[in-house]
Amino acid sequence: MNPIFEIAQAYDAVVIVHGSADLYNCPLEFDRMARRFPKVPLIMAHCGFFWEWELAIEVAMENDNLYLETSRVPGFETSKVIQKLGGGKVIWGTDGPFCDYEWEFNKIRRYAKNAEEFDKIMGGTVLSLLRKE
Template sequence: MTEPLVTVDVHTHIGQHGVHVHDPLASDEVAAWGKVSWDVDLDEHAQAATAAGHSIVLAFDAEPVGVVVDNEYVAETVAGHDNLIGFASVNPTRKDARDRLVYAVENLKLRGLKLGPTYQHFHAHDARALALLEVANEYRLPIIWHQGTTFTPAAIAEYARPLDLDLVARRFPDLPMVIAHCGHPWAEEAASVIRRHPNMYMDVSALDTRPWQFAQSLASAFEYRVFDKLLFGSDFPFSTVQQCIDGLRNGARICRELGIAPITDRDIDALCARDSLTLLGLK
């Protein structure tokens, strides 16, 4: 059996075009990249997941942009696979949001929560969001936030800033939270937030196609002394574990050659080996 390349991949997606992924996001993908990338064959996901010791699989309740990868589908996908960990997603604006999350935890055995305010059309300070986070806090569910920009005009950009999570972290200091994609393009802002809160992290997913932004994100984490709070994530199917590793090494090389941060291959190896499950309370 091939040894995994990384210990934990904290950011992978499933969902099929026409079933879980619809317009406007699907057509916006075509406009941005020439094809619908969010169309995942489960066998391909399972094969990709062998590159990591464990992979987190994310539901996504983002009906305002045409995406609903439902909690039941994720629960069915991860069932019987010790290397897969399912995260629920519930839009806090739903009237039955609390009941949906409780059901996802108690009945579907999902172990975390995925939120994306820019896609789900809520502000992180919204009373409905804070009420849902109370439930997450009761169950100690780690949260992965898409708190950053996105390509689709159907998203609401003013809900995307990483700084919005500072209040949330102060309200729920014991709740592990991850800012996905280093909060791109606001990596410095995201780094400044996570350094203030012991249980906040960033993942490095889906930045390998932007070498300069990736290098800047790594340099920001180094300068803010939170490099040890970077978690590995691939954002499959938009990238793979190997592509992300290659992007990390290239970003570190750029940092060294430009003299902006002395990030070594050993630092990248440590990031890839990081035991994110323990950090997020999932062991």
């Protein structure tokens, strides 16, 4: 993955990768890449779900450039991700066309602390990563 991250760093790109509890896409692998390339924003899709969501929160707290995306993550786990990380480190996703968009939307609306946090999760955070000025 180093060559991909080197290119992403050279072009100020954002990297999003499927994040699960599998061997090569578990939170510890994200931790390694985030530390190796601290200037590259790295988004962990699915928050390390199913079994590694708590570890995903931990490594996201330890790496300024690591963000968690919420698609297909159940409500309880999503609520804990938002509670621990806040809107500046959480990104809404749908994993479309495989998920119910309305459910994914309402999940964030339900667990965001306020309108400002909701707006960050629903697009503000990812927009800030894409607009490097």
